[in-house]
Amino acid sequence: MSIDFYSAVKKRRSCYTIDQEVPVSDKKILEVVQFAVKHTPSAFNSQSARVVVLLKQHHHQLWDITERTLRKLVPEESFAATQEKMNSFRSGYGTILFFEDWNVITDLQKQFALYKDNFPVWAQQSNGMLQYVIWTALEIEGLGASLQHYNPLIDEEVKQTWSLPNSWKLIAQMPFGKPTAPAGDKEFQPLEQRIKVFS
Numbered sequence: 001m002s003i004d005f006y007s008a009v010k011k012r013r014s015c016y017t018i019d020q021e022v023p024v025s026d027k028k029i030l031e032v033v034q035f036a037v038k039h040t041p042s043a044f045n046s047q048s049a050r051v052v053v054l055l056k057q058h059h060h061q062l063w064d065i066t067e068r069t070l071r072k073l074v075p076e077e078s079f080a081a082t083q084e085k086m087n088s089f090r091s092g093y094g095t096i097l098f099f100e101d102w103n104v105i106t107d108l109q110k111q112f113a114l115y116k117d118n119f120p121v122w123a124q125q126s127n128g129m130l131q132y133v134i135w136t137a138l139e140i141e142g143l144g145a146s147l148q149h150y151n152p153l154i155d156e157e158v159k160q161t162w163s164l165p166n167s168w169k170l171i172a173q174m175p176f177g178k179p180t181a182p183a184g185d186k187e188f189q190p191l192e193q194r195i196k197v198f199s
Contacts, residue, residue: 012136013186015144018092018177023142026055032141033096036133043122048104049130050168052097063090065157066150089148092177096134097158098127099168127171135174144179147172
């Protein structure tokens with residue numbers, strides 16, 4: 001599948017109805033992630049973003065962990081909606097986990113004390129760009145995804161389960177799969193209210 005950049009940006013939407021019958025190989029999914037991690041910009045070229053790709057049973061395990069964690073926090077009588085969400089994420093093919101390596105950030109804070117307070121902000125901005133690049137690239141490959149934030153509730157068990165370094169801070173989770181329903185309509189505010197041009 002090949003579509004132009006504008007079309008890919010326009011088509012990329014939050015997709016919550018996904019299944020495991022993906023139209024591309026694991027190799028292609030990894031290629032998308034590797035390309036994005038390599039080429040997404042970061043402040044001071046810090047390259048502090050870290051990504052974990054969970055496929056098949058590892059993907060299911062993540063949402064099992066998340067469900068167990070939420071069961072301790074959400075009242076049983078209110079859990080049906082949460083269960084439905086967990087099932088929708090679990091029904092996909094995989095999940096991409098986004099992290100920032102805090103060792104890289106703290107090292108930069110020591111080297112460039114004048115910008116100390118900015119480095120965590122810049123890291124978040126760069127990670128957001130990485131999420132968007134991967135999300136849009138998955139759209140080009142015919143995959144649907146959404147962005148979730150169950151951190152910090154699941155952080156420690158995730159690190160333990162997949163033996164990840166303590167310095168990796170979980171930022172977001174992106175379940176993906178083949179879309180099984182179109183995204184709903186989206187309303188847009190007038191661009192005149194959002195953009196100012198001085199020429």
